[in-house]
Amino acid sequence: MTEYNYDAFVFHQRADGRGPELAMFLAPAAEVEAWSDVDRLGPDNRLAPQREPSRARISSIQRFFNDDPRNTIPTAIVVGLQPMAVEGDGVSRRVRIPPGPYEGPRKPGLIIDGQHRLRGLAAVAPDTLVPVIAILDADDLEMAFQFLVINNKSARVPRDHLRALALNFPSDQLEARLKTARLSLNPNLGSVGVLDEDEGSPFRGMVAWLNNHENSRIVVPSAIEAMAAEARSMGFPELSENSDVLNSFLIAMWAEVRSVWGELFVADSKLLSKVGLTCLTHFICITMRTWARNPRLRSQVNVGDPDMVRTNTRDVLTTLDSTFFVAEWRSSSYDTRAGRDLVVNDLETMSSNIAAQKPWYRGLQVVDRSWLDDWLRERGETIQASMDEDEP
Template identity: 35%
Template structure:
């Protein structure tokens, strides 16, 4: 039997509470040895946790890597059966609302499942452990909670999460210099002290971004190729967000963070499939119409494919999503983006629909082994899109 020992504080939050609260620190790798996640699935209807999302796990690691001052004070909340935890020298009936320092022991019998159940913080646990399993985390153990209490706490905790208001963030500027606070918030939380998102900064500066240095900002205008308007990215991100791909948000990873990760991973696959378009000055892919329309086409296609009863695709798994993007691009044609299009002004709703419809037609042609430009409105020689 494995035994894990920690100095802790134990108390009842209310005299009427049946369960105890036990507060202590443990290295996250050890937490994973004596606790587990009981997920709600069709086969496990008694589970309370949602499925693990790799995007959220990766975001925690990125948060730690972004700045060596970054820490996560939020506690991991874990339910532990009374029989699996011992209080050294303290009788449970004597524990009141007055905190008592104790040494606790958590027992994990050989061949048995870990006794602890993570109620809140599964992604923090996985993410921090992936970064460094020796990092200590704050733990609040609910000792002696039954199944009903565990389910109740999960629902209450995960429905009470609220974002910090912009006014509150602005107030922090009274104590910190603007430059230092904004810099850290941008790197670590993708936001500014004004409360505004900093995702465009991320797209423009992140080392692995396909659009690094290509946004139309004064600092980038030295190179004429780097001239993609900011609203192209805003429109693309809004379209992704409108699909609600990441249905459930958590405090440490905002849904907007997922959206920008989704966007970057999607376009990384486009660049790896068509790298020459990044160096071709005639490429329309890296113009506003290309970023907006290709993003819309890819997202809509991904959603359609994910709804097929014949294919299991989890669009919150960014690695899997990226692999599907690569497959979708096999039904597209790189030459489309360097062809001499008949239309000259496409920065309108009808113009963008025109481009997306052409992409859909190319997909159809490729799937049927037809010439890619058959009945494609924007291919050379087509003066009237309605002529087909």
């Protein structure tokens, strides 16, 4: 087994020498993965600080490195190290991590902050260098304390500060670099820009703004902003706290919708209207939230895993009929709170109808009755049940 040795600066941050001893060094990402682990929070491990890693966040870091050869992440990961040895005297010393196999579930290093950075850097290349700040011989209480402090003391830089800083640099050059980090000085870009530009997005090149060809401007920017707001409000911390996970979630969800209902991804489609996009996003999210609260189903829901999001979306769509978004609706606009509630209620009713093997249109409030009569007549059918929900 390999023994890991690193030249390090070892010090106490406090001038009086109190507090934990710290070591600062560089190590290849693959090596850090070999001797470190993450203590994850769960029903059987309630003192652990970390959540399960998010594939979307790991992928976003890998993508950030691949988008521009100048991109780096100088921020150190923080680990607790024990047992280990420090050789030498003074500030410059040698940190030695003994070889495995390691006893028990823990490795010598326990990641306190930066698990996604480490996994993302390792995904770029095993020899990518990772800055490490190690707390030497830290006990569980110290590591939990450090995790809470690190994750509750950070603050975003005010947007006006960013704009003021940007005035001193060529805007086109700075904007281009920021896009590789999924950031922008434009407050309206956010998820709209990512979903319009990401290669995997089903909305790529379709946003109705000047960046795109006039004939391709199908989805209004406010519709994507509303979708993002719906997803953020659903109670999944990963979506409300991290824009990369949110955007990956929306891309995965709507890529599956397009795969199943591709014929609706055209101009003037009700599905691609602000109401259609917002209401279907809401319905899929609340369905996933219901599954996540069910002990028998929660393992099948992970909003940070694009593959699982696509599977969940596909399952939801099997309980709906795309004809709903082709039908004439009773009103020309449902873009109000009350109107959106009607559309969402109809999606819920339709889902229940199909699950019960009843006509999809039974009890719907939005679909125009005359249109439905004509639609059924063209198929040689008659209305099998009243449009009124209270009739058999």
